[in-house]
Amino acid sequence: MGKLLCDSTTVAESFQPSSPIVPWRDPKSAPLEAIKAVDLVNQTAIAAGGGGWEDVVGLEEQQRRHLQRLQSKGVLWKPPEDGHSSTLRSVVFRLSHGGEVSADGNCLFTASQKAMGGEIDARELRKRTVSRFSEDLGSAILQEREGINDAIRHMYSPDLRNGWGIHVVQEVKLLANKADRLALDSAIEELVQLGMQREKAAESIYKERCIPVNDGTSWAKYMLISGSPDDEYDIITLQYTEEGLLSVDENRDGRAAAFGDDIAIECLATEFKREIYVVQAHGSDAMVDEENCVFFLPHRPRSQIMELPIFLFMKGTGWCGAGADHYEPLIAHPSSLVSQEKVAVVL
Incomplete structure (x- = not known):
């Protein structure tokens, strides 16, 4: 896609x-x-x-x-x-x-x-x-770098207070290190045992412990993900409507690739x-x-x-x-x- x-x-x-x-x-x-x-x-x-x-x-x-x-x-x-x-x-x-x-x-x-x-x-x-992006980003002047970061943030870590006149659903992309999945699951389960709804618990832990795709460095990590077992990170997708959290795609099989x-x-x-x-x-x-x-x-x-x-x-x-x-x-x-x-x- x-x-x-x-x-x-x-x-x-x-x-x-x-x-x-x-x-x-x-x-x-x-x-x-x-x-x-x-x-x-x-x-x-x-x-x-x-x-x-x-x-x-x-x-x-x-x-x-x-x-x-x-x-x-x-x-x-x-x-x-x-x-x-x-x-x-x-x-x-x-x-x-x-x-x-x-x-x-x-x-x-x-x-x-x-x-x-x-x-x-x-x-x-x-x-x-990704290599070309990283090389060019490294040589960009501060103003250019800030513009790139703003564009990435707009796409993958949008301000959920705005944009609802254009989008019905907005997505937030996060990166979970594959090596941390067990620890993440354990932390989510602890919140569930305390009475929190499963999706709200997952949203809380992922936002707290995962990497948001909101600048050039995180975009490069994100864009390298091809849905292969060799990927360093898994993509976590939080979907929102104007009313709040809609769904959490935890991508447990690790097959999601960066579009x-x-x-x-x-x-x-x-x-x-x-x-x-x-x-x-x-x-x-x-x-x-x-x-x-x-x-x-x-x-x-x-x-x-x-x-x-x-x-x-x-x-x-x-x-x-x-x-x-x-x-x-x-x-x-x-x-x-x-x-x-x-x-x-x-x-």
Whole structure:
């Protein structure tokens, strides 16, 4: 599973100004210069490495139609005009669905693995993402570091006095050292024996003894968790409504993994010096019209862009929470372009 925020600018602004959302549009008014810049690559078989959209489950017809146009017409990607990407040329990509990946909390990294060609496994991608974050955080100035900490706190240790106009349920993430689980259970049981309700006792002990995910250091510990027995920590999730505690997910089997968030995507982009576009397809329950049901969320690296972009897919269901929590790979096929009308989107 993955995670994008209702207000994704909170995270993006902590690292760098974010590129704007690229809405769906046919670039009929695009300048001819953009088309002339296309790097004509030999057409590959679209079916190789990616499938069509007709068999992808969970899509409404308006979403399916637009995604099929992405595959048939393609999207035009142009390298940034910053003087550092002169070796890259504009390319048209036809985007096809790269298949389902397991919804085990690791989907950002398993989807990225497929989108990148599978040369690096998902677990290594997670480790390199966290390593890049920690290195960049260590060199950040105080103001940048404070902004990053604020963004993390907003996501994983929210102020439960606010935000109820946006969220019905808010979550607090805590880290329990696997070696401490027996001691934690014992402390919870002591409170239960004193007459405290089990969930309230668990909430009290976990908040007192576990690590809150509220800054860069704790985020790095959290994002390393893949749901493996080798993880140092287990994720504890406290869910709240405006009325108070709703539930405690104690994750006793230790299988919960840290969902990839906007910070992780930007760090992944920085590590590999390439843009990552999250293609979101929102349905009718998101109250968007057909022409705007598909849009691109760009994540630019904090370094020079040296490689072509990769694309990830997210099926949306509603607007709040950015609509979904699961990433799937998109396979980007370089394509020769015949005319301007064949481009569905200019990035």
